[in-house]
Amino acid sequence: MKLLIASLLFCSLFIGCNKKSPGTTSSSVNQLAYYEIAGLKVKLPTQPKAESMQLPAQVLELVKSIKTYSIVEGPMKIVITHAIYKNPNINLDGSADGTIAQVKTRSGVTKFTSSKENVVVSGLQGRSININFKQSEYNINQYVLVFLRANELWQIQVISGNKDGQKPLESLKNIIFDSVEVL
Numbered sequence: 001m002k003l004l005i006a007s008l009l010f011c012s013l014f015i016g017c018n019k020k021s022p023g024t025t026s027s028s029v030n031q032l033a034y035y036e037i038a039g040l041k042v043k044l045p046t047q048p049k050a051e052s053m054q055l056p057a058q059v060l061e062l063v064k065s066i067k068t069y070s071i072v073e074g075p076m077k078i079v080i081t082h083a084i085y086k087n088p089n090i091n092l093d094g095s096a097d098g099t100i101a102q103v104k105t106r107s108g109v110t111k112f113t114s115s116k117e118n119v120v121v122s123g124l125q126g127r128s129i130n131i132n133f134k135q136s137e138y139n140i141n142q143y144v145l146v147f148l149r150a151n152e153l154w155q156i157q158v159i160s161g162n163k164d165g166q167k168p169l170e171s172l173k174n175i176i177f178d179s180v181e182v183l
Contacts (some may be wrong), residue, residue: 009054028085032175037069038082040154041093045172048080057124062086064151078176079157083180095146095153096127101141103131110134121147121154137163142172143173149182156180 006051032043055066064084068168071078100114112133119128126147133140144155158173 007057027171032179034179038067038080038154039152039183040080040181041082041181043087044071044078045073048078051066051079061093065145070107076172077157077159077161079155081153081155082119083153083155085151085153088111090148090151090153092125092146092148095148095155096129096144098143099129099146100131103133106135119145119147119177121145121180124140124149124182128177135155139163141169143177145177145180 036045051068051070064086066083069080097124104112113129114131116127116129124147127152128146131142143158160169
């Protein structure tokens, strides 16, 4: 059930991430500043905007609150999610594996690869996930950082899509992920 919840949460966040045509990334990507958002202090290109989500009833029954924020600049999207669950027994690997499975099984996904590694974020256990795939004519690079504290789960995603094999936003992902502090 926890894997289902993580998968449903992720799916609701990912839908539409690569629907825009890639363009040029704004120069603000190179001008990062710290923002306090979703109980975190994190370096970002701009202030994220709150995003509303329609979640399935079975997820709403298990979640006390959930907030999502995003930044969209050209072919890049950054999504920050903070969920507080009613049950304190959240499974970190279930969440990470659910994210990977949800992308892999999406319609039209080809050339899928993923990797997952253990990380520590502000003293909390987490997972860093790197997902690469092709969908339609776009090459998608998706970096996900997921970590938790008791019944709180945070997920930060840096997603980029391009047609011409441009280098993914790995350096931006590194700056963002390395800057995360839980407040």
